[in-house]
Amino acid sequence: MKDKLIQAAIDLFDEKGFKGTSIEDITDSIGATKGTFYYYFKSKQEMLKDIHLTYILDLLEKQKAIIQDPNKSNYQKLYDIIYLIISNIRTKGKNARIIFREMRHLEGVYLEQIKGKRKDFRLNVQALLEDGIAKNEFDQNVRADISAFSILDMVNRTYYWYNPDGELTEEELADYYLGFILNGIKSKEPL
Amino acid sequence: MKDKLIQAAIDLFDEKGFKGTSIEDITDSIGATKGTFYYYFKSKQEMLKDIHLTYILDLLEKQKAIIQDPNKSNYQKLYDIIYLIISNIRTKGKNARIIFREMRHLEGVYLEQIKGKRKDFRLNVQALLEDGIAKNEFDQNVRADISAFSILDMVNRTYYWYNPDGELTEEELADYYLGFILNGIKSKEPL
Numbered sequence: 033m034k035d036k037l038i039q040a041a042i043d044l045f046d047e048k049g050f051k052g053t054s055i056e057d058i059t060d061s062i063g064a065t066k067g068t069f070y071y072y073f074k075s076k077q078e079m080l081k082d083i084h085l086t087y088i089l090d091l092l093e094k095q096k097a098i099i100q101d102p103n104k105s106n107y108q109k110l111y112d113i114i115y116l117i118i119s120n121i122r123t124k125g126k127n128a129r130i131i132f133r134e135m136r137h138l139e140g141v142y143l144e145q146i147k148g149k150r151k152d153f154r155l156n157v158q159a160l161l162e163d164g165i166a167k168n169e170f171d172q173n174v175r176a177d178i179s180a181f182s183i184l185d186m187v188n189r190t191y192y193w194y195n196p197d198g199e200l201t202e203e204e205l206a207d208y209y210l211g212f213i214l215n216g217i218k219s220k221e222p223l
Numbered sequence: 224m225k226d227k228l229i230q231a232a233i234d235l236f237d238e239k240g241f242k243g244t245s246i247e248d249i250t251d252s253i254g255a256t257k258g259t260f261y262y263y264f265k266s267k268q269e270m271l272k273d274i275h276l277t278y279i280l281d282l283l284e285k286q287k288a289i290i291q292d293p294n295k296s297n298y299q300k301l302y303d304i305i306y307l308i309i310s311n312i313r314t315k316g317k318n319a320r321i322i323f324r325e326m327r328h329l330e331g332v333y334l335e336q337i338k339g340k341r342k343d344f345r346l347n348v349q350a351l352l353e354d355g356i357a358k359n360e361f362d363q364n365v366r367a368d369i370s371a372f373s374i375l376d377m378v379n380r381t382y383y384w385y386n387p388d389g390e391l392t393e394e395e396l397a398d399y400y401l402g403f404i405l406n407g408i409k410s411k412e413p414l
Contacts, residue, residue: 107409136327161408168410168412169409169410170408170409170410171408171409171410171411172410173402174408175399178396178399178403179403179408181377181380181381181384182377182400182403185376185377185380186372186373186376186377189372189376189380190372193372205369208366208369209373211364211407212369212370212373212407213407213408214407214408214409215406215407215409216402216403216404216405216406216407217352217361217362217365217370217404217405218298218360218361218362218405218406219359219360219361219362219363220362221359
């Protein structure tokens with residue numbers, strides 16, 4: 033029942049927004065009572081927090097699998113993490129839209145909880161960069177802390193403009209990002 | 224009086240947030256009447272839009288001066304635009320904080336107006352990159368459209384973590400970003 037409530041809420045949040053959806057809208061759409069809702073959630077905001085938490089914990093788990101792979105270089109791992117974020121736009125569809133659009137409705141302790149998990153994701157990228165600097169895969173002057181912010185800000189914001197059904201595939205975009213991050217945009221054959 | 228109202232509002236929005244500030248709070252703080260407020264603004268949201276618009280029009284004007292300078296390479300212009308954004312965090316202080324924090328309270332036609340100006344800023348960066356590609360300053364494989372998004376997403380989000388009074392100066396951060404964007408993070412002396 034909890035999953036059913038969450039799925040109904042995701043559909044409605046996507047259609048009418050978090051603010052525009054009442055608890056009654058959610059329960060009505062699956063023929064449940066408000067009591068059922070309150071059995072599982074303290075509030076609509078707690079439910080939104082649960083949706084966020086499920087989303088980010090799934091990403092963290094997949095990120096962990098990528099990072100722990102002993103057969104991959106840090107370049108490959110970085111590519112895989114970028115691809116993970118981009119491909120989520122398509123595969124998580126409505127969930128991803130809600131995560132990005134409705135984040136602003138999270139407040140207080142719920143917001144702090146989500147921010148903590150987002151920070152874990154970023155610190156894992158930072159650790160990857162530090163490992164790559166130690167192995168001389170990345171330049172010795174790279175600041176792992178700043179670069180982790182830069183890479184994630186760039187890739188996360190893809191959501192706001194990228195259409196996975198447009199001319200550019202997810203693989204092409206992830207390739208482009210990796211090239212941008214590794215080699216920059218300066219001409220390699222100056223005039 | 225309009226400027227006085229705006230300055231009072233900026234102080235209050237910074238202190239108590241947009242939602243936590245009433246029109247009466249604003250007028251009371253400078254001993255004005257609500258009628259005075261409504262003489263200049265239709266609503267608190269229109270006032271917020273005006274604050275945003277002033278901020279972004281100022282940035283657009285400074286960006287224009289940078290781009291039109293005939294003595295600068297596109298590398299230098301890119302540096303100057305990055306520095307412009309970063310240094311605004313300090314010089315615009317409260318305004319910058321309100322712009323980033325309270326953007327989410329803009330809706331409808333006001334939001335569209337601000338989005339349009341932000342798009343102009345981005346398209347100017349894209350045009351700069353296109354010019355640099357044509358002059359072989361930037362690599363022929365650079366996608367000016369994607370890179371404009373990437374650069375601005377990265378630099379704009381600096382606001383969320385950068386402390387201009389910390390260990391890293393604005394110049395050092397702008398230098399770091401330019402190096403990241405031009406040369407990437409890959410080791411130039413592979414093992």
